Amino acid sequence: MKLPASTPDWAALRADFPILHQLVHRQPLIYLDNGATTQKPRAVIDALVRYYERDNANVHRAIHELSYRATTAYEAARARAAQFINAASPEEIVFTRGTTEGINLVSYVFTPRLKRGDGILLTEMEHHSNLVPWQLLARRTGAQLLFVPVTGDDGLLDLARIDDLLGRNVRLFAFTHISNSLGTVNPVAELCARARRHGAVTVVDAAQSAGHLPLDVQALGCDFLAFSGHKMAGPTGIGVLFGRHELLDALEPFQGGGEMIASVQFEQSTWNKVPHKFEAGTPDIAGAVGLHAAMDYLDGIGRPAIAAHDEELARETFARLGGIPGIRLFGPPGERGGLVSFALAGAHAHDVVTFADQQGIALRGGHHCNQPLLRKLGVPATTRASFYLYNTPEEVDRLIEVIRQAAGFFGR
């Protein structure tokens, strides 16, 4: 396949990722499990090493030079994250362990604000990490979970149902931006606008979009948005929760400990300002520094270009897999995120993944933390190829060839 000539030199960018240059099972590695986690460029790895070799200290605690440097670096990462998603101020950025912790934080601090009979609206395509925390919140408060249906294999939300659902006393509406198992790109701004008309608070799971598309939380109009550093060329262990300032300010803390307090007495304490109120204990300082480097790296290339590149590879894969007899493809045929999920008749996803792995291709097989959705679609597991900026058209060619071989090898 051919991509239209575009500005970034994608092939040259591969040189930035040391891990890509190795053989796996005696074949050149083709890494197509970016939906699970992405690889890290040299710039991010170097930032981590530099931080630990030169600047490491605890933040916001001591007044010595290293602590000053660590604090400055940590807060610079926060300011960079605010700019990265166009938050109104760095105070709207809470550092977390990742998307999962961000969603758990919101679901926890909303406990005192929900009561029996309130609704929590989700969609049928949510990752377990944007489902189970809400199940727990529903159990704690007696609130009811409601779901926007997915229409079928094309993986679209049934938008016609949304106003009716939002009208059922819905207080919170949590949904994913890009589905990790279908590739669907949901219309976030429209969903947020509709939720606002019904007075519902919105929580956007941006795990699969933050490293791929430009994000502007003010234009999207969301109240909360969560993402993970490790899915956007950054380190594991760090993530971001954006929350609108007035909401963060009004909510009670999540965890208690150091950093999050203003004054502590034996019997009670008062809370630090946002966002520190939500960051108890020593944070992942190095992670924040690494994430800062990742955001710089991505913007050095340009997120619109990355999004176009990933989508182009995914569309090409979708179109060409469609030519394999007995294949079932999931997700929309049109606009999609940079991933493709499929099931082959007669070949289980885990066998396909093992088969591809032996040819050096890393894929994901399973329910992708979307068990209820796959059950609804009547498929026990799918195989997923997910792309990132360092993947090439030649890798897509090789993927198609290997999936064809797998279909023949296992096929009836």
Next chain:
Amino acid sequence: MDLTELYQSVILDNNRRPRNFRKLPTANRSAAGNNPVCGDEVTVYIQVEDGRIADISFQGAGCAISQASTSVMTQRLKGKTVAEAEALFGRFKEIVTQGTPDEEDLDLSAFAGVHQFPARIKCATLGWHAALNALHGEAVTATTE
């Protein structure tokens, strides 16, 4: 490692055409097994008469290793006592964990390649766990996690 070492023809064949793949109307024991991470599932049905497995069948869905190993198992367990079934499972576990084929049991030995894929051992033993639970009269679902 060659893929055909893991996916021997016995495995591919039993996956494409699973043997004894049906419900067993005469069953007096049954047990389900599932592998929550992969989504592999099997239900094993057994008719026990005078302490022997008079008939055995299964139904399920999952990877080739899990489905083929359960299919092969049903063929190998017919006519066995509970103690013999346990001994055979012991031998099978050795084959899939150590990779030591058993010259006298070519069908079970087809799964020797599994030992090089530690994540897949639980696929190979899923049906066996369900069968032994059924024989022991345990109604619980076997999970290999």
